[in-house]
Amino acid sequence: MRLGLLLVAGVGYLLPAALSSYQTFEFTQVFIYAVALLGLNILIGYNGQFSLGHGAFYAIGAYTTAIMTTRWDIPYGWAIIAAGALSLVVGFLFGLPALRFEGLYLALATFALALATPQVLKYFDTWTGGSQGIVLDKPSVPLGLPISADQYLYYLSLTVLVILLLLAHNLLRGRAGRAITAIRDNPIAAEAMGVNAALYKSLTFGVSAMYTGIAGALGALAVAFVAPDTFSAFLSINFLVGSVVGGVASISGAIFGGAFIEFVPTYAQEISRAAPWAIFGLTLIIFMYVMPTGVAGLIRRVAAALARSMASEQPAPDSQTAAAEAAEGNRGSARAVLGKPD
Amino acid sequence: MAGNDALLVVQDIVVRFSGIVALDGVTFEVEAGKIVGLIGPNGAGKTTLFNCLSCLYRPVNGAITFAGRSLLGLPRYRIAEMGICRTFQNLALFSTMSVLENVMLGVHSRTRTGFLSQALRLPQARREESFIHDQAMQAISFLSLEHLAGHPAAGLPYGTLKRIEIARALAGAPKLLLLDEPAGGLNHEEVTELVGLLREIRDRLKVTVLLVEHHMNLVMQVSDRVVVLDFGRKIAEGPPAQVQRNAEVIRAYLGR
Ligand SMILES: Nc1ncnc2c1ncn2[C@@H]1O[C@H](COP(=O)(O)OP(=O)(O)O)[C@@H](O)[C@H]1O
Ligand SMILES: [Mg+2]
Numbered sequence: 001m002r003l004g005l006l007l008v009a010g011v012g013y014l015l016p017a018a019l020s021s022y023q024t025f026e027f028t029q030v031f032i033y034a035v036a037l038l039g040l041n042i043l044i045g046y047n048g049q050f051s052l053g054h055g056a057f058y059a060i061g062a063y064t065t066a067i068m069t070t071r072w073d074i075p076y077g078w079a080i081i082a083a084g085a086l087s088l089v090v091g092f093l094f095g096l097p098a099l100r101f102e103g104l105y106l107a108l109a110t111f112a113l114a115l116a117t118p119q120v121l122k123y124f125d126t127w128t129g130g131s132q133g134i135v136l137d138k139p140s141v142p143l144g145l146p147i148s149a150d151q152y153l154y155y156l157s158l159t160v161l162v163i164l165l166l167l168a169h170n171l172l173r174g175r176a177g178r179a180i181t182a183i184r185d186n187p188i189a190a191e192a193m194g195v196n197a198a199l200y201k202s203l204t205f206g207v208s209a210m211y212t213g214i215a216g217a218l219g220a221l222a223v224a225f226v227a228p229d230t231f232s233a234f235l236s237i238n239f240l241v242g243s244v245v246g247g248v249a250s251i252s253g254a255i256f257g258g259a260f261i262e263f264v265p266t267y268a269q270e271i272s273r274a275a276p277w278a279i280f281g282l283t284l285i286i287f288m289y290v291m292p293t294g295v296a297g298l299i300r301r302v303a304a305a306l307a308r309s310m311a312s313e314q315p316a317p318d319s320q321t322a323a324a325e326a327a328e329g330n331r332g333s334a335r336a337v338l339g340k341p342d
Numbered sequence: 343m344a345g346n347d348a349l350l351v352v353q354d355i356v357v358r359f360s361g362i363v364a365l366d367g368v369t370f371e372v373e374a375g376k377i378v379g380l381i382g383p384n385g386a387g388k389t390t391l392f393n394c395l396s397c398l399y400r401p402v403n404g405a406i407t408f409a410g411r412s413l414l415g416l417p418r419y420r421i422a423e424m425g426i427c428r429t430f431q432n433l434a435l436f437s438t439m440s441v442l443e444n445v446m447l448g449v450h451s452r453t454r455t456g457f458l459s460q461a462l463r464l465p466q467a468r469r470e471e472s473f474i475h476d477q478a479m480q481a482i483s484f485l486s487l488e489h490l491a492g493h494p495a496a497g498l499p500y501g502t503l504k505r506i507e508i509a510r511a512l513a514g515a516p517k518l519l520l521l522d523e524p525a526g527g528l529n530h531e532e533v534t535e536l537v538g539l540l541r542e543i544r545d546r547l548k549v550t551v552l553l554v555e556h557h558m559n560l561v562m563q564v565s566d567r568v569v570v571l572d573f574g575r576k577i578a579e580g581p582p583a584q585v586q587r588n589a590e591v592i593r594a595y596l597g598r
Contacts, residue, residue: 167461174460174471175446175453182436182447189434192396193514194422194451203457 004252005165012158016151024150025222026262031157032218034258037243038161038168038251039211045249046172047204048184049095050103053110055235056117057087057209061216066134066226067127076139076221080160083217084210091209095202114236121228133227136220157218164211168251171207180204212239241284247294256295349374349518349550350395355404357390357574364390365401366574372518377544377551379565379582381558383594386571388554389431392520395552396421396428409517422451425517429507429524431554435495441506442491445478448513452477481513484547485539500527512543518550519543525557533560540564562586570594 012031016024036058043049061083068079094113101109121128128134141152171177182190183197191197220226238261246257264283265276291298348371357365365387372378380388393399394406397418406413408424416424427448436444453474459467482491485505490498495506504524511519521540525533537560543549555561561568562582570578570585572594578585585591 170463171457171461174463174467175450175455175474176457176460178439178443178447179450181439185436185438186434188398189430189436190447191418192422192428192434193447193510194419195447196417196419207457 005162005169008165008255009158009162012162013155016147016154021148021150024148024154026266028150028154028157028222029219030255030258030262031154031161032215032222032258033239033242033261034254035157035161035164035218036212036215036239037246037254037257038164039208039215040239040243041246041248041250041254042168042172042180042211043204043208044243045247045253046177046184047180047201047208049201049205050107051110051208051236052107052233052240053113053117053236054209054212054239055231055233056113057091057212058216058219058235058239059117059121059231060087060090060209061213061218062220062226062231063121063128063134063216064213065217065220066136069136070134080214080217080221084214087213087216088206088210091213092202092206094209095205096198111233111236114233117231117233118228121231128226128228131228133225136224136226138224139221153218153222157222160214160218164214165251165254168211172251176200238280241280244284244287245294247296247298250294250296250300252299253294253296260295347374348372349409350552351405351407352391352395353405353407355391355394355401355406357387357394357399357401363574365394367404368571368574368576369404370569370576370579372550372552373567374517374550375544375548376566377540377553377564379561379568380552380554380571381556381561381568382571382577385573387574388571389522390574391571392428392522392552392554395426395520419451422514422516425515426520427451427511427514427516427518428520429504429511429522431522431526433500433503433507435503435506435510437496439495440491441487441493441495441498442475442478442482444495444506445481445510445513446474448481448510449474449477451514477515478509478513481509484512484542485509501529501532504528508539512547512549516549518552520552520554522554523556524553525555525560533557536560537563 015027019027036054039057040051040054043051064083064086065076065079068074068082069076074082122130125131138149139152139156141147141149145152147155172180179190179195179200182193182195183200187197242257242261243253244257245260246255247253260283264279268275268279287294293300350372352371353369355365355368356363368387368391380391382388390399394401395413397413397416397420400414408426411424413421413424436447439447453470455464455467455470479488479491482488485508487502487505487509490502495503498506504527508521508524511521525536528536540551540553541564544551553561553565565582567580568578568582568585569576570588570591572590577590577594578588580588
């Protein structure tokens, strides 16, 4: 993981030199989506709670930033932090009653949230500017750095992504992360071990919403514009597809998923206007059936196979690696996580 | 503690499930430092009693007192920190995790650090993490599972999974250990090992054990006292040799 993180950061920080300004913007979006998907992966992949409504938290982050920077002249850095904090609180509060819902019902409750978002944004038009939306100023490049505003946003998003990747990694590998995963695997046993499942699930919902809210804040700055129809239910579905394609129960999967939702619709659009949704739908079905651990799971498996073939001169693989390999399908599988009979 | 050395006092517990009475006024005590066997034919209410002690079920009547405090109405997650850890009749492991990670969860109730200090890897989070690791490894080596520590829990033999559950429960440093049919599915040799293990848990770890088991031989060998349930009622109680000769117990077992 450390190595992967260094790789992402290293390549990421060097990349803009080779990119056109439009490509720079595209990669900025990839990082932003990756942050959003990281939140979704923590919730769905690790905690086993479902959300079809994370677009709402993305919207909260985006509008918090838009309102704070344009109406109140608050520096965007504080606005990003406030967006994360507000999403955390709203996510936590949404998570509390959501404890009553399991599986399908939670999916429906969150989907209702996604459906309501554009309407709510239009309704409170004195704050949100109604359907006209709000135009933001792009953050200016600090310290007289010799880069463009788009490149600055690129570096800003990448830095936020790297920090949030590291925090997620730390969270998930320690005491709290084990408890989060234990709730997914066996809630009754988790409680018997002393895990306050209700609190942990709400907190996880909050943290998940915070990630997606921060992504929304960066998204608003990158596009320099927010409007209600950008935050339709399709955004939430996009996130879900990206999450499954990248690999729900993985941290690195968020980056692959981010790349998928940024690039695939653009290239599919060249085939036909209706193509992106057809391709999204097909991909979702194919991944659920054929590659439930997503791109991240595929890479893990290929790496394990390579490691084994390189060690093949040595004694036959012990039962441990064989079993680890067998368990790979179980660990982090979208089907295991999403298809759990409730 | 009312002047007696009972660690657990179960008083007049009644549990009903739509129509059937699973526990019908059960009363007994578990003394500290003993192994108490809880036996009875299938459906007698043994697991239901465990589930009351775990606060999974709430009895409609009666009282449960542990170390002088009432357990009724406590949230489930508080039970482990009070000092009661358990295993499950039908296994309840965390199937995507390694053996070590499973047992590390046993230490959850004895540790504190939360989301923020974990995410930031603050010094107390690191300290606790190594404490958790040490405690889990101790429980793992007590059960002689060291060679499997990094192994995924899923896919191991049934008898091994039963041992992992015991290790996980012991990692919680309980005062009272509830074992629900630990010998279920074990072969003859494994049952013999279990006898030694149970005695070590009582004598070396000083943990009190409430043992639900069908394997009569095992129960009679290790128990200091035996409580017999049938159709949700206590029909006998006493030293193993005495219970074995009890006419009502023999009828309950032979009558089906
Ligand atoms: N959750 C439940 N819902 C309905 N009936 C139950 C439930 N749990 C146990 N029972 C019933 O209560 C009785 C006692 O079951 P149990 O405690 O599992 O017995 P034992 O563990 O002694 O074999 C049985 O008749 C069983 O069917
Ligand atoms: Mg039972």
